[in-house]
Amino acid sequence: MQFAPVEQARAFLDANPDIELIELFVLDANGVPRGKLLHREELLALYQSGRPLPSTLLGLTLHGDDVEDSGLVWEVGDIDCRAYPLPGSLVRLPWRQIPTAAVQVSMHPSEGLPAAVADPRHLLVRVIDQLKADGYHPVMACELEFYLLDQQRDAQGRPQPALDADGGRPRSTQVYGLRELEQIEPFLADLYAACKAQGIPARTAISEYAPGQVEITLEHGDALAAMDQAVRYKRLVKGVAHKHGMQACFMAKPFDHLAGTGMHMHVSLADGQGANLFASEDKAGSPLLRQAVGGMLASLLDSLLLFCPNANSYRRFQANSYAPLAPTWGVDNRTVSLRVPGGPAHTRHVEHRICGADANPYLAAAAILAGIHRGIRERLDPGAPVEGNGYAQAREHLPTDWLASLRALERSAWARDAFGADFLRVYLAVKRAEYRQFMGEVGEQDWRWYLTNA
Numbered sequence: 001m002q003f004a005p006v007e008q009a010r011a012f013l014d015a016n017p018d019i020e021l022i023e024l025f026v027l028d029a030n031g032v033p034r035g036k037l038l039h040r041e042e043l044l045a046l047y048q049s050g051r052p053l054p055s056t057l058l059g060l061t062l063h064g065d066d067v068e069d070s071g072l073v074w075e076v077g078d079i080d081c082r083a084y085p086l087p088g089s090l091v092r093l094p095w096r097q098i099p100t101a102a103v104q105v106s107m108h109p110s111e112g113l114p115a116a117v118a119d120p121r122h123l124l125v126r127v128i129d130q131l132k133a134d135g136y137h138p139v140m141a142c143e144l145e146f147y148l149l150d151q152q153r154d155a156q157g158r159p160q161p162a163l164d165a166d167g168g169r170p171r172s173t174q175v176y177g178l179r180e181l182e183q184i185e186p187f188l189a190d191l192y193a194a195c196k197a198q199g200i201p202a203r204t205a206i207s208e209y210a211p212g213q214v215e216i217t218l219e220h221g222d223a224l225a226a227m228d229q230a231v232r233y234k235r236l237v238k239g240v241a242h243k244h245g246m247q248a249c250f251m252a253k254p255f256d257h258l259a260g261t262g263m264h265m266h267v268s269l270a271d272g273q274g275a276n277l278f279a280s281e282d283k284a285g286s287p288l289l290r291q292a293v294g295g296m297l298a299s300l301l302d303s304l305l306l307f308c309p310n311a312n313s314y315r316r317f318q319a320n321s322y323a324p325l326a327p328t329w330g331v332d333n334r335t336v337s338l339r340v341p342g343g344p345a346h347t348r349h350v351e352h353r354i355c356g357a358d359a360n361p362y363l364a365a366a367a368i369l370a371g372i373h374r375g376i377r378e379r380l381d382p383g384a385p386v387e388g389n390g391y392a393q394a395r396e397h398l399p400t401d402w403l404a405s406l407r408a409l410e411r412s413a414w415a416r417d418a419f420g421a422d423f424l425r426v427y428l429a430v431k432r433a434e435y436r437q438f439m440g441e442v443g444e445q446d447w448r449w450y451l452t453n454a
Contacts, residue, residue, distance in 0.1 A: 252356030260316030295375020
C-alpha cells in the first residue's frame with residue numbers, strides 16, 4: 001500500500017492559497033464516503049502522521065448504524081485506526097461556496113487495524129498484487145449511469161426528473177438523443193470542467209433510456225487508478241448536480257417503469273510492457289481472454305452480492321432490459337452478461353455488464369479480477385459464445401433476490417480464499433444487519449398489497 005508524500009500537500013497548498021477547508025474521506029464497503037472536515041493548517045500533519053478514525057467507521061450499515069457482529073465495535077472498544085492520504089487524491093471541490101478541497105485516505109495496513117481488514121480498497125490492492133505476481137497487469141475502465149432528479153419531490157412525495165434548460169420536466173427521452181444532452185448543457189459544462197480540474201478522464205456522454213438518465217464513460221487505465229477515479233467521479237457528479245439544484249441518483253432501479261442504472265466494467269490484462277494479452281484477430285479474443293471469461297462465469301454467483309449489494313439492486317434484472325440475467329458471454333452482444341466488444345485486435349477486452357450503479361467500484365473490481373485469476377489458474381473453458389438473443393438461450397439464471405446472493409457469498413469457499421475471511425466477516429455482518437432492517441420495515445408497498453386484501 002503506497003501513501004502520498006507530504007510534498008504533495010505542500011505543493012497543493014502553495015498552488016491553492018485560498019483553500020480554507022479539506023474534506024478527508026474514506027470509502028466504506030457500501031461505497032459511502034465517511035470522514036472529517038479539516039482546516040487548512042491540519043493538512044500537513046495528516047500527510048506526516050496520518051489521522052485517527054474510529055474502527056466502527058468501516059463496519060457501518062448504509063444508514064450509518066453500528067453493526068455489533070462486525071467485530072469492530074465493542075470487542076475492540078471502537079479503537080482509533082490510523083488512515084493516510086492516497087497519492088494524487090488531494091483536489092479542489094469547485095462546486096463548494098467556501099474554498100474547499102478533498103483528500104481520500106485509506107487505512108494503514110498495520111496502524112489502521114482492525115478496521116484495515118474491512119477497507120475495500122485494500123481488498124482490490126491485494127487481488128491486483130496477486131495478478132501482478134503472475135505477470136498480469138489489469139487494465140480497467142468504468143461506465144457509470146445515473147439519473148438527474150429534481151431536489152423537490154412530486155405531489156405524492158416521489159422523486160421526479162430534474163427540470164431541463166427550458167424549464168420543462170422531461171416525460172420521455174430519445175436514447176442517444178442529442179437534444180437531451182443539450183438540455184443539460186450547463187450541468188455537463190460544469191461537470192467536465194470539474195473532471196478536468198481533478199484529473200478525471202471523463203469522455204463520451206450519452207442520453208440513456210429514460211428521462212434524465214445519463215451515462216459518461218471514463219478512460220481505461222491501470223485498474224487501481226481507474227477505480228480511484230470512478231469513486232471520485234461519482235462523488236463529483238453528486239456535488240455538481242447539487243450546485244445546479246438537482247440530485248444525481250445512482251440507485252440501481254429508482255423507478256419501476258423506467259430503465260435501471262448500471263455500472264459496466266471494462267477489463268483486460270497487459271504484460272509488463274503494457275501489451276494487451278487479450279489482443280487477437282479472433283473477435284472472441286485470445287485463449288487467455290476465454291480463460292478469464294470462464295473464471296468470471298464460474299465465480300459469478302459467489303460474487304453477485306458485491307456486484308448487486310442492496311435489495312433494490314435486484315429490481316434491475318428484467319428480461320429484454322439490457323440488464324443481464326444469466327451466466328452468459330458473447331461477442332458484440334448486449335443480451336449477455338460478459339460482452340467482448342468489437343473493434344481492432346489490440347483493443348480486445350471484456351465488458352462486465354452485471355453491476356448496478358450502486359455497487360462499490362473497489363469491491364466489484366476485486367471480484368471481477370479474482371474471477372479472472374481463477375479462470376487462468378484453472379484454465380477454465382467458458383464454452384461457445386452466445387449468438388443472438390442471450391435472454392432466450394439462457395439455461396440458468398442469476399438469483400433475483402438479495403438473500404440468495406448473501407447466502408451464496410457466505411457459503412463460498414472460493415470467496416473466502418479470494419477475499420479473505422476477515423473481510424468477509426465484516427462485510428457479511430453489515431449485509432445481514434441491513435437485510436434484517438430492510439425486511440423489518442413496513443411501508444407503502446405493504447399497505448397497497450395487504451392492508452385491505454389480506
